Amino acid sequence: MGVVEEVGEGVSVVKEGDRVVMPFNVACGTCYNCLRGLSGACLVMNPESAGAAYGYAEMGPYRGGQAELLRVPRADWACLQLPGRPGDDREEDFLLLSDVFPTAYQATEMAMVSPGKTVAVFGAGPVGLLSAYSSIIKGASEVYVVDRSPARLERARSIGAVPIDFTEGDPVQQIKERRKENAVVKGSLHPEMKLDGVECGIDAVGYQAYGRQDPEEYDPAQVLSDLVNVVNPAGHLGIVGAYMPQDPKGRNEQERNGLLTIPFGLLWTKGLSMQTGQASVKNFHAPLRDLIVAGKAEPSFIVSDRVNIDEAPEAYAQFDKRDEVTKAVIRFE
Numbered sequence: 001m002g003v004v005e006e007v008g009e010g011v012s013v014v015k016e017g018d019r020v021v022m023p024f025n026v027a028c029g030t031c032y033n034c035l036r037g038l039s040g041a042c043l044v045m046n047p048e049s050a051g052a053a054y055g056y057a058e059m060g061p062y063r064g065g066q067a068e069l070l071r072v073p074r075a076d077w078a079c080l081q082l083p084g085r086p087g088d089d090r091e092e093d094f095l096l097l098s099d100v101f102p103t104a105y106q107a108t109e110m111a112m113v114s115p116g117k118t119v120a121v122f123g124a125g126p127v128g129l130l131s132a133y134s135s136i137i138k139g140a141s142e143v144y145v146v147d148r149s150p151a152r153l154e155r156a157r158s159i160g161a162v163p164i165d166f167t168e169g170d171p172v173q174q175i176k177e178r179r180k181e182n183a184v185v186k187g188s189l190h191p192e193m194k195l196d197g198v199e200c201g202i203d204a205v206g207y208q209a210y211g212r213q214d215p216e217e218y219d220p221a222q223v224l225s226d227l228v229n230v231v232n233p234a235g236h237l238g239i240v241g242a243y244m245p246q247d248p249k250g251r252n253e254q255e256r257n258g259l260l261t262i263p264f265g266l267l268w269t270k271g272l273s274m275q276t277g278q279a280s281v282k283n284f285h286a287p288l289r290d291l292i293v294a295g296k297a298e299p300s301f302i303v304s305d306r307v308n309i310d311e312a313p314e315a316y317a318q319f320d321k322r323d324e325v326t327k328a329v330i331r332f333e
């Protein structure tokens with residue numbers, strides 16, 4: 001996010017001096033996939049495969065976006081114009097349009113969240129918290145957020161979600177217990193025995209999921225398994241948490257080759273739908289900006305820290321602990 005300093009010859013819409021935010025996706029905007037709203041899988045900008053991004057492994061020759069100056073390919077497509085001026089009171093809300101707010105909103109689309117639905121979000125990082133927030137904006141009737149970080153779970157509670165600490169017991173059972181308190185379930189308006197979980201499940205953790213046997217060790221299949229167990233028959237899963245074709249830090253040969261053991265038979269028997277992959281940020285860019293401008297969305301509630309560029313390494317080290325530092329905003333001053 002920033003102010004346009006200079007435009008190239010091929011740029012006709014964006015002008016010097018415009019205040020803009022860009023998606024983390026680098027995309028052409030015109031290929032077969034981009035034209036049908038799948039810019040996260042653009043067929044042009046990554047010479048190696050589908051989908052390109054700034055500073056992300058195997059997603060094209062683009063350096064990271066956390067820099068004082070950024071060259072923006074296909075700038076007319078990428079740049080979303082913003083009202084106001086740098087440093088105003090919407091700055092942090094607008095900044096989150098570059099990735100986590102649209103990504104989280106897409107997670108709710110993948111999981112088919114709509115008014116009245118019940119939702120379980122695994123992970124209370126930036127993506128998980130904003131998935132819960134997007135679900136609430138869409139009118140979900142109950143939203144559970146699972147994590148182990150007290151600070152992050154507190155932020156979930158602050159927006160009206162129900163925090164579930166997985167160190168206090170199996171989160172699937174905890175959610176099913178809490179659901180019994182719900183008026184719809186209590187009043188037997190739904191057949192409780194068959195619909196004791198939730199309708200929509202969101203994975204905002206990915207392969208770096210802590211296991212339950214040893215919470216200090218990653219178990220990349222943990223959240224996928226929990227979701228299959230907690231989502232009701234005919235429900236929907238949105239998997240925005242990242243998974244890798246190869247994971248050199250995997251615990252065994254299978255994990256190192258990106259092969260995970262999940263209860264696929266149960267998933268199939270329940271008839272769950274599952275969507276995965278990189279978000280196509282552009283689809284939600286302008287509508288979410290407009291919700292912010294209208295005062296109907298304030299995603300910046302996730303921001304915990306503001307640092308200058310020279311403090312960024314320390315902020316990253318703290319963020320890696322996945323607790324107090326939920327989202328650090330880097331300023332270039």
Ligand SMILES: NC(=O)c1ccc[n+]([C@@H]2O[C@H](COP(=O)([O-])OP(=O)(O)OC[C@H]3O[C@@H](n4cnc5c(N)ncnc54)[C@H](O)[C@@H]3O)[C@@H](O)[C@H]2O)c1
Pocket residue numbers: 099100103122123124125126127128146147148149152166204205206207208209210211222223239240241242243277278279280322323
């Ligand atoms: N699909 C996309 O386009 C896209 C875009 C942005 C981020 N992501 C991915 O989304 C995921 C979340 O991103 P983030 O920035 O919020 O990350 P994060 O690491 O800050 O948050 C993950 C949270 O999950 C929690 N967690 C770990 N194991 C858990 C478990 N077993 N059950 C419940 N919670 C558990 C952690 O404590 C942490 O708070 C990452 O995998 C990231 O790469 C995907």
